[in-house]
Amino acid sequence: MSQTRRTFLQASTLSAIGLMLPGVLRAQAGEKPRILLRSSWQIVNIGDIAHTPGVIALIEKYIPEAEVILWASNDLSPEVLEMEHKRFPKLKVVKGKIKDDGHATTPELEEALGWCNFLLHGSGASFVAQRDVGDFVKHIGKPYGVYGITYSGTSKEGIDLLTQARFLFFRETVSLERAKEDGVQCPIMEFGPDGAFGTDLRNDKAADEYLKSVDLQPGKFLCCIPRLRYTPYWLIRNQPKDEKKADRNEMMQEHDHAPLRAAISAVVRETDTKVLICPEDMTQMAVGRELLYNRLDDDVKAKVVLRETYWLTDEALSTYMRSLGLFGLEMHSPIMCIANGVPALVGRFEEQTSKGFMWRDIGLGDWLFDMDQPDDVARLTPTLLTFVQDRPAVLEKVRKAQAIVQQRQRETMQVLKQQFAAAPVTSEKGQAD
Structure with a gap:
């Protein structure tokens, strides 16, 4: 990791809104799984909204020791965020992209990239954030997985990214078989229900x-x-x-x-x-x-x-x-x-x-x-x-x-949990701490 990036991360860690220093120290010591959830695709559809709180609720239930930051798309509105905060009052949300130089476009995302030890691509209609995952792999080098998507085909780059994931869960077996036919060879490829099955929001x-x-x-x-x-x-x-x-x-x-x-x-x-x-x-x-x-x-x-x-x-x-x-x-x-x-x-x-x-x-x-x-x-x-x-x-x-x-929710969340038991905490460039 460059001195410039290390200095920036230290400064942003101390100044970030909503993340207290003791929590950062615990995360750095590797005491808790730190999951950066790339999700929240659009807000014009209550189903697309449901993907995100559904996955967070599953993590809360099956990996209660985990800390989650949501890496949301730009159109996440204050109204939707308020609804999600009623259910998850401590949820921190960041937005932005990873630039060609490896830095994020926002200080909040920059900090989250350094903070996390796993990237989870949330449930969706496809490998929605393929570009963001590709940038994460290229510049950050930490492990990642994909949870509950439909697969209808992708580019060679997309197939390579899916293959490099720690696990792939497809929300129907039609997608699972299509991915296999297209040459995706991730170590764990299984049916995993859509994240919206975990949604328990109420009004x-x-x-x-x-x-x-x-x-x-x-x-x-x-x-x-x-x-x-x-x-x-x-x-x-x-x-x-x-x-x-x-x-x-x-x-x-x-x-x-x-x-x-x-x-x-x-x-x-x-x-x-x-x-x-x-x-x-x-x-x-x-x-x-x-x-x-x-x-x-x-x-x-x-x-x-x-x-x-x-x-x-x-x-x-x-x-x-x-x-x-x-x-x-x-x-x-x-x-x-x-x-x-x-x-x-x-x-x-x-x-x-x-x-x-x-x-x-x-x-x-x-x-x-x-x-x-x-x-x-x-x-x-x-x-x-x-x-x-x-x-x-x-x-x-x-x-x-x-x-x-x-049953599949329990099993798929166990796979996610095992990522933290089986692998060392990684630094910004994927080196074992």
């Missing part, structure tokens, strides 16, 4: 107040989430409209949402259950209004509530936990539901990644629906009705899925 007060305001009673409603084939990010970000994706969305929107309307209609007509149409991302309030609520018959619409505003992960999960279950075309709200004992169906289509196939891996293949397959669409409504009409069997199915997830 019961907000959920109760909302349900009361729209006359929904706990245990008397189901949740439904719509989705277009491609998320229209051009509506919520400063970016040009993707005409090709927009055309595909328009072409398939009725095809994809007519089955959901049929299921909604069957539920409210054949049972005493209402339906809440709600969003997982910021674009879906309009989708729910235009493609679901507005096209329902009047007698059905009278027992359906459309949520008109976006919400955060804690309020959403508290709401799901007061429902009989969830169905729709998204993935991470179902993940959070199953993790917390709530039944959930998943609809998928060819434009999505392989993430939906995790339902097969946890024993819920019967609750996975390919919206491009007529036979799957035909069984959607009958399956959903069992959520109301056959609660004991449905809840037993959820418990079995939870058991699979929880």
Whole structure:
């Protein structure tokens, strides 16, 4: 390590906000695992938000002696951070990049790079932070692992980085097999559930107040989430409209949402259950209004509530936990539901990644629906009705899925824990201290 870098680290260690000197000394002595979690990809989707607190909660549960700093993406907002701090009040968050000279763009990240003894790439739709991990390997040289991602192929550089990891956990076995086929040869490559399965955020007060305001009673409603084939990010970000994706969305929107309307209609007509149409991302309030609520018959619409505003992960999960279950075309709200004992169906289509196939891996293949397959669409409504009409069997199915997830969570966290027992603490350039 250069004298310049050592001097900078010493100065920033003493001045860093939120990290007291005794804690730094303990970390330097190697008394605790020090994990730098690269996560927090975007905030426009409550599922993407859920990855981060889910993984932190798992570390807290299975490696309670560990200290964690979150290396977040730039768009982590004060509102989301406040929600996460309610659950993890001591969590320190840094942002920034590693520059070509090996230094970070922020003093907080610079300090965190020197402080940590392991980099954990969090759960996500892909090897999201491949560039950051590559820079970490090149300039910092400490060990790293990847937890709960989908793999759909990558560059030679990406394959090399994945191979160098201490472990790789893929959130469905489809990704695991694809990575093997592409030549990834990490020593530990296994199925490891999406980090969002660990999410336990709550905002019961907000959920109760909302349900009361729209006359929904706990245990008397189901949740439904719509989705277009491609998320229209051009509506919520400063970016040009993707005409090709927009055309595909328009072409398939009725095809994809007519089955959901049929299921909604069957539920409210054949049972005493209402339906809440709600969003997982910021674009879906309009989708729910235009493609679901507005096209329902009047007698059905009278027992359906459309949520008109976006919400955060804690309020959403508290709401799901007061429902009989969830169905729709998204993935991470179902993940959070199953993790917390709530039944959930998943609809998928060819434009999505392989993430939906995790339902097969946890024993819920019967609750996975390919919206491009007529036979799957035909069984959607009958399956959903069992959520109301056959609660004991449905809840037993959820418990079995939870058991699979929880076993893998224990096993994967044990692998992470073993990294600190089996290897010496490393310095800034990977030399044993």
